[in-house]
Amino acid sequence: MQPTHLRLQIACLLLISIVLLVAGVVWGSIGINLLAGEFNKTILFDIRLPRSLGAYFAGALLGLAGGIAQSLFRNPLADPYLLGSASGALLGVGIMLCLATLNLPWVGALGLNGGAFIGALLGVLAALILAGGYRNSMRLLLSGVVISVILGAANSLFTFVRPDLYQSIQAFMLGNTTLLSWSAVTSMAITLLACLGGAVIFAPTLDALALGENTARTLGLPLDQLRLVLIGILALATGSAVAQTGLIAFIGLAAPHLVRTLSQGKQRSQLLLSAIAGGILLLASDLLARTLFAPIEIPIGIVTAILGGGYLLMLLGRNRLGMRP
Amino acid sequence: MKTHQLTVYRGPCAILNHLNLDIPAGKWTSIIGPNGAGKSSLLQGLARLLKYTGSITLDGHELTTLSQRDFAKKVAWLEQSSTAQGDFESSLNAYDTVMLGRLPHQSWLHLPSPSDHQSVERVMHQTHTWALRQRSIAELSGGERQRVLLARLLAVDAEVLLMDEPLANLDPPHQSDFLAWQRQLLVNNKTLVTVLHEIHIALRADHLIMLADGKLHFQGSSCDPQTHQALIALFDGRIRLERAGNDWVALPC
Numbered sequence: 001m002q003p004t005h006l007r008l009q010i011a012c013l014l015l016i017s018i019v020l021l022v023a024g025v026v027w028g029s030i031g032i033n034l035l036a037g038e039f040n041k042t043i044l045f046d047i048r049l050p051r052s053l054g055a056y057f058a059g060a061l062l063g064l065a066g067g068i069a070q071s072l073f074r075n076p077l078a079d080p081y082l083l084g085s086a087s088g089a090l091l092g093v094g095i096m097l098c099l100a101t102l103n104l105p106w107v108g109a110l111g112l113n114g115g116a117f118i119g120a121l122l123g124v125l126a127a128l129i130l131a132g133g134y135r136n137s138m139r140l141l142l143s144g145v146v147i148s149v150i151l152g153a154a155n156s157l158f159t160f161v162r163p164d165l166y167q168s169i170q171a172f173m174l175g176n177t178t179l180l181s182w183s184a185v186t187s188m189a190i191t192l193l194a195c196l197g198g199a200v201i202f203a204p205t206l207d208a209l210a211l212g213e214n215t216a217r218t219l220g221l222p223l224d225q226l227r228l229v230l231i232g233i234l235a236l237a238t239g240s241a242v243a244q245t246g247l248i249a250f251i252g253l254a255a256p257h258l259v260r261t262l263s264q265g266k267q268r269s270q271l272l273l274s275a276i277a278g279g280i281l282l283l284a285s286d287l288l289a290r291t292l293f294a295p296i297e298i299p300i301g302i303v304t305a306i307l308g309g310g311y312l313l314m315l316l317g318r319n320r321l322g323m324r325p
Numbered sequence: 326m327k328t329h330q331l332t333v334y335r336g337p338c339a340i341l342n343h344l345n346l347d348i349p350a351g352k353w354t355s356i357i358g359p360n361g362a363g364k365s366s367l368l369q370g371l372a373r374l375l376k377y378t379g380s381i382t383l384d385g386h387e388l389t390t391l392s393q394r395d396f397a398k399k400v401a402w403l404e405q406s407s408t409a410q411g412d413f414e415s416s417l418n419a420y421d422t423v424m425l426g427r428l429p430h431q432s433w434l435h436l437p438s439p440s441d442h443q444s445v446e447r448v449m450h451q452t453h454t455w456a457l458r459q460r461s462i463a464e465l466s467g468g469e470r471q472r473v474l475l476a477r478l479l480a481v482d483a484e485v486l487l488m489d490e491p492l493a494n495l496d497p498p499h500q501s502d503f504l505a506w507q508r509q510l511l512v513n514n515k516t517l518v519t520v521l522h523e524i525h526i527a528l529r530a531d532h533l534i535m536l537a538d539g540k541l542h543f544q545g546s547s548c549d550p551q552t553h554q555a556l557i558a559l560f561d562g563r564i565r566l567e568r569a570g571n572d573w574v575a576l577p578c
Contacts, residue, residue: 204425217373218400218401260416
């Protein structure tokens with residue numbers, strides 16, 4: 001893979017991103033007419049622009065997290081939610097909703113977003129503790145599954161005891177991009193930059209891991225530390241996206257597969273392209289979610305599941321998932 | 326490289342016990358022995374991949390005093406191809422795979438320098454893999470992949486090369502090539518250690534280490550008649566050695 005090749009691919013994908021972003025701002029029940037006054041500007045720049053940008057950044061975070069998860073666990077079915085972050089975030093939201101009636105000042109300050117973020121990180125931490133560390137990928141994967149089941153059960157208990165919260169929790173599970181504010185956009189943009197930076201620096205480690213763990217060790221790579229850093233990036237990216245947009249399905253699983261043939265297995269390209277593809281996928285889904293049955297908006301999670309699932313099925317049909325038969 | 330009272334562990338079990346080995350610098354040493362004798366474990370111990378007690382010294386320095394990176398520059402290890410993990414992620418192309426051998430020489434950003442590219446090109450020409458450079462290693466044949474992995478090993482440019490069954494999947498002409506590369510490496514004063522099942526190739530080495538049941542059976546120069554006696558005893562007299570020109574061949578009885 002020539003570097004110019006990669007630059008061209010990135011440029012093309014970024015161009016698609018910009019076109020979609022413009023469409024996201026312009027497209028809607030009220031068309032573009034900048035002369036129409038303050039009301040129109042508010043809709044364009046305080047509602048549609050942050051919503052579109054936010055959806056893009058959340059998708060990029062999920063795409064990046066999915067790319068890291070698939071490479072780190074060397075498993076094409078890995079997604080960002082598999083280490084317990086999704087169920088952790090869900091439980092965090094449930095707890096915050098329960099506490100909301102108590103009028104505690106710190107609950108108000110933290111909000112649902114804060115609760116989801118902390119819950120996601122604690123979910124991953126619990127999986128790490130249960131696995132007795134991060135050295136054994138298989139143990140970590142299994143404990144992630146166990147943590148997801150246990151936290152999921154706790155969450156079911158919540159909705160059983162407090163059926164009034166069911167609807168709010170369900171909404172979080174399906175994902176939501178309608179309430180994205182400029183502050184949410186800023187926080188996701190900062191997280192994305194930091195995570196991308198880390199991913200670009202540590203990507204060659206993932207390349208070396210493709211030769212097997214022992215060979216990677218004899219190449220002088222401090223695998224244990226690097227693995228911990230990558231799990232940290234994975235948790236941070238997932239937590240940050242989930243906190244703002246809920247549990248949007250399938251972006252993290254599908255985005256890395258969409259770009260696998262482009263990156264030709266080189267992790268630095270793979271992770272960068274996964275992030276951009278994730279952003280495009282979520283932004284396009286958001287556009288469809290709000291225009292397909294306008295004025296009714298369908299929950300974004302349903303659109304991403306159908307789009308992402310459909311595309312994966314197509315790739316599977318062409319046997320290009322990157323798995324050797 | 327020398328070992329003193331080397332005991333190598335795989336998990337809690339000691340695989341090799343109290344080995345005092347002498348691996349001469351700038352020479353080719355072959356480790357041979359029946360299946361399960363601990364040949365691969367010895368190589369992994371020397372590569373610091375397994376826990377060990379006792380001491381391993383390189384040029385008189387204890388291995389444990391070297392940083393991971395410095396060690397990686399001095400000692401390179403080639404995994405046995407049957408145990409090497411190769412799954413969906415290894416769709417790297419051959420060139421990028423060989424470039425991984427340059428990782429110990431690169432700074433923290435791991436951007437390849439022009440000299441890294443030169444080294445990769447040189448070893449790929451040497452191993453006849455240059456034509457394969459754009460191909461994904463997942464789609465190469467066993468022998469082609471083995472040569473790419475050998476090129477990866479050579480790209481490290483280490484003083485000591487530890488090779489676990491380097492001839493796996495190589496056809497006879499490429500086995501001859503392999504011997505030529507070995508001679509070339511010895512001219513450049515590299516220390517070579519191979520685990521080989523092909524006894525006739527192992528006999529081309531300068532020095533033989535014979536293992537049986539995790540213990541040292543014999544070590545000595547490969548052209549010494551005493552070594553030949555020990556070799557026949559190692560395989561319970563089920564092989565015989567015959568002279569063929571300047572070489573020795575092992576034949577079934």
